[in-house]
Amino acid sequence: MSVTRVHNFSISLDGFGTGEGLSLDAPFGHAGERLHEWMFATRFWGEMVGQPGGGHGVDNAFAQQHGPGIGAEIMGAGKYGYPGWHKDPEWQGWWGPNPPFHTPTFVLTHHTREPIDMAGGTTFYFLDTSPAEALKAAREAAGELDIRIGGGVTVVRDFLAARLIDHMHVVVVPILLGRGVRLWDGLEGIEEDYQIEATASPSGVTHLTFTRSVR
Amino acid sequence: MSVTRVHNFSISLDGFGTGEGLSLDAPFGHAGERLHEWMFATRFWGEMVGQPGGGHGVDNAFAQQHGPGIGAEIMGAGKYGYPGWHKDPEWQGWWGPNPPFHTPTFVLTHHTREPIDMAGGTTFYFLDTSPAEALKAAREAAGELDIRIGGGVTVVRDFLAARLIDHMHVVVVPILLGRGVRLWDGLEGIEEDYQIEATASPSGVTHLTFTRSVR
Numbered sequence: 533m534s535v536t537r538v539h540n541f542s543i544s545l546d547g548f549g550t551g552e553g554l555s556l557d558a559p560f561g562h563a564g565e566r567l568h569e570w571m572f573a574t575r576f577w578g579e580m581v582g583q584p585g586g587g588h589g590v591d592n593a594f595a596q597q598h599g600p601g602i603g604a605e606i607m608g609a610g611k612y613g614y615p616g617w618h619k620d621p622e623w624q625g626w627w628g629p630n631p632p633f634h635t636p637t638f639v640l641t642h643h644t645r646e647p648i649d650m651a652g653g654t655t656f657y658f659l660d661t662s663p664a665e666a667l668k669a670a671r672e673a674a675g676e677l678d679i680r681i682g683g684g685v686t687v688v689r690d691f692l693a694a695r696l697i698d699h700m701h702v703v704v705v706p707i708l709l710g711r712g713v714r715l716w717d718g719l720e721g722i723e724e725d726y727q728i729e730a731t732a733s734p735s736g737v738t739h740l741t742f743t744r745s746v747r
Numbered sequence: 748m749s750v751t752r753v754h755n756f757s758i759s760l761d762g763f764g765t766g767e768g769l770s771l772d773a774p775f776g777h778a779g780e781r782l783h784e785w786m787f788a789t790r791f792w793g794e795m796v797g798q799p800g801g802g803h804g805v806d807n808a809f810a811q812q813h814g815p816g817i818g819a820e821i822m823g824a825g826k827y828g829y830p831g832w833h834k835d836p837e838w839q840g841w842w843g844p845n846p847p848f849h850t851p852t853f854v855l856t857h858h859t860r861e862p863i864d865m866a867g868g869t870t871f872y873f874l875d876t877s878p879a880e881a882l883k884a885a886r887e888a889a890g891e892l893d894i895r896i897g898g899g900v901t902v903v904r905d906f907l908a909a910r911l912i913d914h915m916h917v918v919v920v921p922i923l924l925g926r927g928v929r930l931w932d933g934l935e936g937i938e939e940d941y942q943i944e945a946t947a948s949p950s951g952v953t954h955l956t957f958t959r960s961v962r
Contacts, residue, residue, distance in 0.1 A: 545931065545938070545955075546762055546929075546931035546932075546934070547761055547762055547931075704919075704945075704953075706938055706943040706945065706955070707938050708931055708934050708935055708936060708937055708938050709935060710931075710933065710934065710935025710936065711935065714761075716760065716761035716762075716923055716925075717761075718925065719761070719923050719925065720923055720924060720925025720926065721923060721925065722923055723760070723921055723922050723923050728921040728951060729947075729951075730919075730921065730947040730948075730951065730952070730953045731947050732944075732945040732946050732947040732953065733945075736943060736944075736945065737945070738919075738945045738947065738953050740760075740921070
């Protein structure tokens with residue numbers, strides 16, 4: 533049975549999934565790359581960017597679950613591009629000609645455009661619709677495989693609020709951003725739907741996994 | 748050297764140290780006792796309330812550090828009593844005749860009153876002053892021993908903002924309260940002063956320790 537999954541979703545100790553002041557030059561605003569340094573140090577990341585090396589520890593064990601079994605991704609406009617990307621007809625996302633998705637990838641945006649075929653199996657589709665409708669489209673594209681809810685923060689939060697996430701991997705990074713976009717706002721009580729495990733990593737981050745306990 | 752310490756300070760995954768709607772009947776508001784169930788299950792708690800039993804695991808190992816080496820506590824008005832306690836001349840705190848502090852205990856409040864001697868070594872002193880001044884008074888009372896910053900949320904946050912906390916033990920409970928009083932507001936960047944460790948407990952909570960790295 534196809535499930536919806538969130539992977540490698542990093543937040544600060546104070547719950548921010550991105551900082552303030554997002555721009556083309558600062559995709560995570562004042563947070564910089566601090567939320568993702570744990571991931572850059574993994575073998576998973578090294579392989580993705582073509583650099584040998586990287587840790588094989590618990591951070592890698594979690595991180596490398598990002599790809600296998602996924603048949604489609606859903607992401608928000610804020611993950612696809614910088615504020616204002618929709619005014620640039622040439623914009624094709626942050627990831628270069630071969631994005632690390634390798635599946636149909638549905639971008640939720642009020643500024644739709646024609647699908648874009650990228651190398652490596654990624655095709656970007658642009659939808660102006662609800663989480664539930666986007667999930668329907670992604671399920672059709674993914675067949676038996678799972679759907680990754682790719683973020684950013686608002687999209688993960690919207691899917692959680694709509695009770696559409698089956699498995700979620702959140703990584704709590706021990707920094708205090710103070711400002712930005714919060715993951716947890718408006719989600720009182722959702723822990724009742726999940727079994728939650730915490731795994732502390734020697735790197736300093738804590739991996740939280742949410743597994744839906746009632747279907 | 749006497750240091751300031753915070754112990755057993757529980758917050759929800761979304762960072763609330765207490766809920767909404769605090770009252771005499773609901774000291775933590777809609778949070779109820781959910782933030783502290785991990786502690787009630789420890790041997791530390793059992794001994795404090797005179798009930799045998801309780802776990803000897805990692806939760807207890809952390810919890811029992813609450814008392815040893817402490818020579819004074821500083822707490823806020825909201826830990827000492829329910830909203831409006833200052834209108835009750837008979838109010839002597841939540842803890843009965845023998846409170847679990849056993850030291851001079853300084854209550855920060857705009858509604859001061861005469862000191863109250865309780866059994867077991869606790870004396871409540873009431874101060875209407877700043878964190879730094881309160882700490883000075885507590886240090887005089889504590890001698891060589893450490894000062895515990897006892898909470899509630901606002902007091903811990905104020906002492907953190909004033910850079911007056913040397914060691915902090917925060918317990919993240921995997922629930923989403925959605926509303927209440929946040930610990931982390933306005934504390935951007937304070938992680939730079941600390942070495943932070945995370946320890947996941949089989950009980951589901953995560954123990955975070957902050958140890959000041961620069962004096």
